[in-house]
Amino acid sequence: MKKMFISIAAILLACLALFWGAQELDSSSSGSESSSKDLIIYNWGDYIDPKLITKFEKKTGYHVIYETFDSNEAMYTKLKQGGTNYDLAVPSDYMITKLRKDKLLDKIDTKKLSNFKYIGQEFLHKSFDENNEYSVPYFWGTLGIVYNDKYVKPGEISTWNDLWRKKYRGQILLVDSARDIMGLALVSMGHSMNTTNSSYLKAAKDKLDKLGPNVKAIVADELKMYMAQNEAWIGVTYSGEAATMMDENSHIHYVVPEQGSNLWFDNIVIPKTCKNKRGAYQFINFMLEPKNAAQNAEYIGYATPNLAAQKLLPKDIRNDQQFYPDMKTLKNLEVYRDLAKEKVQEYNDLFLEFKMYARN
């Protein structure tokens, strides 16, 4: 029994030591006193250059707590259920509509943001935030097709319909997302990616079923790793992901099908739970500063909506049609609208069915 008590005490002591160690590391990483005010940011994993956080902390004296999520829905659940006090979050377009509907966002007064003027007009007044009252664009991109030129000749793929070719049997990777995959089938049939017409959806699913034999797997973030490692010929994924693959494998190319595709935005918002408004505004403005925005864009590899920052980027990045498409292509792109719950369910149920029977 004595031994037992000693071991319990030892474990408690170890916990204390670990706690102290974690505190030390935490305060040393921020370079500021832990007594200063906290700013809690809820963002995608690895979606900001950590050097910028340190820079911001040095400049303002705030202590930034950076917490991460891996899907819009997970983030939504946390904001909705309460029990948290995030000062800033970075949801995607359709999720902003949803958050607004549920009254989970605070308004952002863009007049208080001296650097807001750098955001390009084409990235403002989008359907999810017509008057730019709730969100500030952070990064944007498209949905498209990546291919490996070792196996697929450049120019061979230019439309969604090309994916159905017999010769790509078992060589296509799809991203595991109902809206995107159902959406590509809808666009290939000339419908909107936001359609709520059930017969269109059914037809799109039937068309997808025919794609089944070509599909090698339906995966998530790992897609870029598989493509970079020549595991498959073709992949359907987002522009930002494509950029990462191309860094690692020069054989990879990215196309946005001309019929149309999805245009997405990740935006900074201030949730209702915000406790540190001043800090939140300061942070948004800091990230909008062209130099910082450019540094962040280079680190992440996604396209920045900050025009002044775009000019600071190396020429070969800013002129890359694959990631900064021209106005003509941009016009054909659709932003996802937040659909009614039953419709979201319909998209997902059909997609789940497609996945279930895609094996043959």
Added chain:
Amino acid sequence: MKQKHLSFLIPYLLWIILFVIAPLVLILGYSLTDAAGHFTLHNFVLFFSGGTFIKMMLNSFWYALLITFFCLLISYPAAMVLTKLKNQQFWLMLVILPTWINLLLKAYAFIGIFARNGMVNQFLHLFGIGPVPILFTDFAFIFVATYIEIPFMIMPVYNALKEIDPALIRASSDLGASFWQTFRYVIWPLSWPGVESGIQAIFIPSLSLFMLTRLIGGNRVITLGTAVEEYFLTTMNWNMGATIGVILIFLMTIVMILTSGKRHKKEIDL
């Protein structure tokens, strides 16, 4: 002693009420309501009327059965060898330690091992066998899932085997029983409690695997776990997710009652 018994029970009872009964009631509540919070049986009707869910359920059971079977096949002899070794606790620890490394990392390592240019294919290349697709096959999925669960089977089986009185085994062989006879009539029945808890510890999580189905199975294997994850995290239809959960828990309870019922019979036989 009576009083002590009570005070022992208090923290445990508190735990049961807060973290077992309360969540169970909540989940049941969700499964019996619609999005607006009205009472409905619609979710259950949907589950049992559509072919998709039934097929998914059968799929999950089939894969879970395979995983459990291979796990037992590999783990049982390993546990038997383990009982004969010196420093058993040390070796047992070595068996369990791999579980301390994050599952996602191990999955990524397996992706590297099974990839087109991966370790296995490079090895096969030495024999002139061209790159074989291994990732996203049933084999890869079952292999990795079995790999993940092996320590959780070895441990209870080992514990049960260790409890067998060696005198019984000696007696059996002294009486002229062959190794197989001893195994069949002495070792196996006596180790059954361990096998049973191993099966429970593996079969159940295998039904609701979701990370591996995507990473290694490439979503070509869809289990109830995938569906639960999707309903809770993607479509946020918690009512349907909870319904699948309730059905899963119900099925598991039945499995548990069945396995423990078998043991009771055995005792009567003896």
Added chain:
Amino acid sequence: MRKNSLLGRIYFGLVLVILYLPIFYLVYFSFSSGKSMDHFQHFTWAHYQTLFADHRLLAIFLETLMLALLSSLIATVIGTLGAIAINEMRKPAKQRLYLSLNNILIVSPDVIIGASFLILFTALGFTLGFASVLLSHIAFSVPIVVLMVLPKLKEMDNSLIDAARDLGASGWQVFSKVLIPALTPGIMSGMFMALTYSLDDFAVTFFVTGNGFTTLSVEIYSRARQGIDLEINALSTIIFLFVMLLVGIYYFISKRQGKKAKGVGGLIK
């Protein structure tokens, strides 16, 4: 028999090799200068340097360890007491009821446990963070401790307790001098399993964490969006070596103690 045991050893070794194969793979690539676990490029310490500069990740690691130790300790106490209480119940029906309730968390999918805990915490108005994660980890570790301790109680000779009591031992003495020592192996493996569950968990933590508290697995999952960094491999390597060191120390201690025990046993004989 001799040949048989050799074959057995080879088999056991093979199982161990497979169990450690992916881990060695991770370790191997933590020294590769590339960005992914694809082709080994050049030997480098760079990932270790990045790791040691990444104070956030290191802090998360320490916090994860603290969480695992604390939650498994508390769960072990609650579980052990619970197991003793269940064992003392007279009616088998009551025992079975408790055991069924006990096993519910083991049979539920992680996602459901996580979601239901989240609803519970928010219904109670509990702030999400370290405390909610700690409570959840304790919650899902308790049943496994009960399952590990209970068999040891069942196989314990009740006459031992009776004898102790007949000799005038108080309730506390029976508990501390007879019961606990007899249960120690079960308690130890229960705590070990609780530790394993806590370190392994992703889904439950993911739901109930908030306000800046993160565990290693949640962090790794959310970082996966940009592809697993080899920095994480470096961290795994260090964890692995550290654990191996502990096991090695344990091995030598137990070996020495084993010898001692044998010596004493021989003397008595």
